[in-house]
Amino acid sequence: MANTNKWGVVAEFDSAAAIYTAAEKTTAQGYTHVDAYTPFPVHGLDRALRQGPSHLGWIVVCCGITGICLAQLMMYWMNAVDYPIWVSGKEPYAWPSTIPITFELMVLLSGLGAVFGMFGLNKLPRLHHPIFQHATFWRATDDRFFLAVEAKDPKFDSAQTTRFLESIGGKNVAIVED
Amino acid sequence: MTAIASNTARSLQDLAPTITAKVKEGDLAKTQMGLMAVGAVLLAIAFFSGKHFYHSYLVAYMGVLGICLGALFFTMVQHITRAGWSVTLRRVTENTAAALPLMAVLFLPIALGFNTLFHHWAHANQDPVTHALLAETDPKFDQVLAGKASYLNATSFFVRAAIYFAIWIGLAVYFRGKSIKQDETGDPAISLHLSRVAAPGLLLFALSVTFAAFDWLMSLDPHWFSTIFGVAYFAGGFMAFFAFTILLARYLGKQGYLKEAITTEHYHDLGKFLFTFMVFWTYTNFSQYMLIWYANLPEETRWFEDRLHHGWGSVGTILIVGHFLLPFAFLLSRHVKRSSVGLAVGSIFLLVIHCIDMQFLVLPSQGSHDAGGTGEKGHGNMTESVSYTLSHFGEDLGKYTHGLCWADFGCFAGLLALVAGFVLWNVRRTNLVPIRDPRLAESLHFQNI
Known part of the structure; x- marks a missing residue:
């Protein structure tokens, strides 16, 4: 049967240590589209899953630089171009007075970039996820640890992957439909 | 992950038998003696040949004191937060803070140079010949200094210095002593006890460092005042402490000690702290600058006026670039913080910049001020001066280096070497890590997310 309508295979583990070893073994086996739900x-789980560094930092840096430029442009235009005004002997555009707002706007845009960038990279918000169909997955927010090998993994084969996850100690191993 | 619940903590021997717990007898002795000798010789040469020894010495002293105080602060903060990651580093910082008794002895030249260093207020409102108090009607009578006389006088200056050292030495010796005691007993209660002592300790620390910065740096210009000054001094010193600790730990690692105990993960965190307090220094100093620039009040701008003339404007620019822009761009990346060479280069660079920062605080105030103080001299418009400074950088740099004495760097290098030698002596006498700290296992396995 083709894998097109399958999302992946999900296995349940009892402890953080168990899922850590399981993740190491799964990635060592050559699986690349593996994720953990704890x-x-x-x-160290990200390392065991062999996930590369997050790209979030780049998003935050770009947002921060945008904030700096926006703030400087805004204040320069307002104070020196649109409505130049001399206050207590300072030039219309006096750089020390622009630093606090530049800093604040950099922080604001970086913070928003971090939150919404994280949402974007995690494809959030979403109302449903195929893994919710797994019978005991509700315990992922309580006391169980889940490892999923996704169907898009080139090495994925529903029967073989199921056997493999069972062999490394996974419980309630089940194929989840997309 | 902590073993607080059990009666005694597992020892280093149990957790990581391959890690050497103590420096081998006689090992590192040559480096220690060498550092101390170089330090003593440099300071001696500076004493006999420096053109303004006491000021050069104050630059060095405040620079190195910040490192030792930073070590004390770091130790207490790790206890109050019950931190796990830093346990393998903590004996190094305890041993650095244990140089504070030496710093008390090294305060002697400042006491000897008291009349030179603090000549602006040491004999305020006294007739230079008869030493009789001036009458209020006398044209030379300084109303501002008369108002501050109950604080700024020799007796209370030395009494306060004694109190600061009592607090610092007391805390440093107590925290190190208890920690060493835990090496023998493995009693987790000591960790809980120290986390409780750290709270009042940090309070005393904050107050004493603030007032020490007021007494030993800010009072060089007794008419001037800035409430954030103590924080700004602490920020620079704490940054220098991280630079010092990174280099010391690297050195010990090269000698085959602490290599598996202080890993890339620990250096990464030290690098983050180095970066953070470099930025915090900028934050506090800019806060101070901007408020004074904005209000443009003569009694406040006079301090910056001294630092915009006689070439000091170029040093201000050097500090903005070298204490913020350059290291910010350099240390921002995690790859640099995790690279041994990158972090070491950043640390050495920031130690030199720290010395220049201390020069900026001390040296411009050594000249003579008009007795009236506020008003006559300090009316410079700071807005004008900023653009002036930037366009005259090269010329100013020449004036700054011309006014500089080799000892303005030499004393700092000498004192740093002397204290580093002393710290190394402390390191050789104790275990390299708190071998039975209940959070040792957590620290050994520490990883950044």
């Missing part, structure tokens, strides 16, 4: 952050 009730809390597990240190």
